[in-house]
Amino acid sequence: MRGITRRSVIHGSVGLVAAGLSCPHVARAASTTATVWWVQGFVEEEDVAFRKLVADYEKASGNTIDYSIVPFAPLRQKVVSAITSGAVPDLVPTTPAEAYVLFAWNDKLIDVGDVIATQKGEYSETALLSAMCYNSVEKRRGYYGVPTVSAAQPHHIWRSLVEKAGYKIEDIPNTFDAYYDFFKDVQKRLRARGERKVYGLGFQVTTNGNDPNNLFNHFLIAYGGAGIVSKDGILHLDDPQVREAAIKALTYPSIAYKEGFVPPGAINWNDADDNTAFHARQVVMDFDGTISTEVAIIKDRQDYDDVVTMGFPLSNDGKPVPAQVAIGVTMIPKGAKNPDVAKDFMKYFIQPEVNNERLKTGLGRSIPAMPSIVKGDHWWFDDPHRKAYVELGLLGPTIPEFYVYNPAYAQVRNEHVWATGWTDVMQGGLTPQAAAERAFKRVEEIFAKYPIVES
C-alpha cells in the first residue's frame, strides 16, 4: 500500500499554496461585485430593509453587492482605518455624519456628482448643500456624498408626566425660553407630588457623542447665531449677533444644570444615556435626534402613544427657528476597486420609490432627503410621531450643518469645544462669558487650520 511520504506532503502543500494564490484571479474576474460596509440600524427592521433593497438591486442589475452590516461605533473605526491604510470598500455611509467632509477635504473621496444628477430635482436644498464639500487638494467644491436620509432633532415629551404636574401639552408655551422654562415648572410640581428623581430637561450637557453638539447648535440658531459659518466657509465669530447667540447658548443649558433642572449625571452621558433616562421616565423632555426614542418602544403601545414628538417653538422674538438637519450620505473612497458598480448601486438606491420603501420598512426612524417622497405617501403622516418629525426635518425651514461649509466645524464638534464651555460653567466656576471667550479662541485656532481658497 502506498503510504504518505514526505514527497507527497511537499507536493500537496505546494498544490494548496498554488490554489490559494490563484483565488485572486478568480475574484478579479468578478468585476461586477461591489464591497459595501453598511451601518447597522437602531432597530432590526432597518437591516431587513437594507437586505431587501440589495436583493432587489442584484436581481435587477445582475451585479453583486458584497455587504457587511456593522454597528455604528466599530464602523467609524473601520472607516478611519480603511482610509488611512488605503484598503477601502467600494461604498460606505459616513459615520459619524461629519466624517465625509473631512475625508473630502483630504481628497480621499470620489466625486459622485453624476449619481446625484440622476435625482437632483428631487432633493431638498439642504440635502444638496450638504452633499457639496470642499476639497483642499483640488481647491474646489464638489459632490462627495450621495444623500440618502435626513436627521433632525425633535423634542420628545412624556404626556403623562406633564399631565401629572397638572398641565396639558397644549399649555406648553411657543416661544423659546418660555418653552424650556415650562419644563422646569413641571419638575417642581412633580417633585412636590413625591417624584423624587424626575427632571424637567434632558439636556445632554456632556462632552461625549453627537448629542451635545446638536443641542448647542439648536440653541445657537434659536438665539440668532445661524450665521456663525457662511456658505463660503468663513467663520463669523466677529459678528456681535453671533457672539451674543453663542454666549446665550452656553448660558441657558449650563445654568439649568446648575439650578438642578437637568440630571446631574448628564455631564457624563454618552449618546445612549439620555434615551435610557427618558425611557425610564427620569426626564420629562428630551431633545434628541430622529424618532429612535419612540421607535425603540413601538411594541409597547401605551408608552408609544404617551410620548409626544414635537417640533420647535418660535424664537424669543417670534420668528420660526429652522431645524439644523444632518444629511446622511454614502461615499465612495478613492482606491475603491469597483466604483462604477458602487455608483450604479447608489443610482438605484436613491430612486424615490426604492428609498421610500427602504425607509418605511425601517419603521420611518429616518426620513428621506427628498420632499416629494413624503408628499406622495400618506404613510408618513399616519403616525403622529412621523408626522411631527417629517414636518420638522423635511417640510419646515431647515438649514444644513455648519461643517458642510467648512470642515473645521467638524473638528469643533469632534473636540466638543462648546460642550467643554458648558463644563467650564457647570464645574469650572467660569462665567458663561469667560467660558465663551475660551471656546471662541479654540474655534478660531481650529478654523485657522482649514483655509478655504476656491480656484
Add this chain to the structure above:
Amino acid sequence: MSSSATLAEIGRPLVQRRSLWHYWRGGLRGSEFTWAVAFLVPYVVVFLAFVVYPVLYGLWMGSRPGLYVELFSDPIYQMTVANTVIFLVFGVNLKLFLALMLSGFFMRPGCWTKLMLLVYVLPWAIPSLPAFISIHWMLNGDWGLLNNALYEVFGIDGPSWLNSRWLALGSAICSHLWKWTPFWTVILLAGRMSIPQEIYDAAKVDGATGLHSFAHITFPLLGNLYLVLTLLATIFLLGDFNTVFFVTGGGPANTTHLLATLGIRDAYDMGHPELGVAAVMSALPLMIPVVVVLMRKLKNTQVQL
C-alpha cells in the same frame, strides 16, 4: 613557526565555523533541517504579517516629531498622563497587595474556603464589556443601583460617582480591582501552594508562626514571583482600555482618560490616527524599561531565607 602550531591555528577557525553552523542548524542534518525550516516558515510568515508589520507600521505612523509637540501641548494629554500614573500606582500596588493577602486566606483548609474562592473568581470570569457597562449604570448618581441602595438602607443621597474627576477615576480604579484582583490572587495562591510544607513545620518547631512565618518564609519565597507579577500587571494596565472607556467614558469632560482611551479618542473620534498612535507610543519610555527589568528577573535567581 612550527608546522604543528600552524596546523592548530588553521584548524581552530574551521572548528569554530563548523560549530556555529552546527549551532544554527540545531544539530539537524540534511532533510531533517529542510523539514524543520518548512514547518517554521508558516509561523514566521504569520508573525511577520500580524505582529512585526503592524508594530513597524504603527511606529512609522507615530514617528513624526510634530505629533508629539501637538500632543504634549494638549491639556487633555497632560491630565491623561497624570491619570495613567495614578491608575498604575494604585491599580497595580493595591491589586497585588490585596491578591497577596487574599491568597493567604484562600490557603485555609475547608470546603467553605473553596466555595468562597469560586465565588471570588467570578468577576474575572465574567466578560469585561457587560460587567463594566453594568457598573457604569450602577454608578449613575440619580437612579443607579448603588445610590438607590444607599437611600433605601441609610436614607442618604449618595454622590454623583461619575460627575467629578476624582470620584470617577476612583470608581474606575475600584472597578479594575474588582475585575482583575481574582486573577492575580489565583497566581499567588499557586505560588504559595508550591512552598514546601516542611519549611513551615521546621519554622514552627523554632516557634515561628503567623506574621513571623509570613515575613521570614512566605514573602521571601514569593518575592521574585511578586516582583514579576508587579511588572506584568504594570504592562497589562498600561494597555487597559475597557475599564475607563466603559465605566467613565473618559469623562466628565475628558478628565479621566488613560493613554489607551485617549489614543482611541484621538485616532477615531478626532479622525487623527497618527495622533492616536503617538499618544499610545508615549508610554514606551515607561513600558520598555519595565519589560527589560521583567526579562532580567525571569532569569533564575536564588532566594536567601
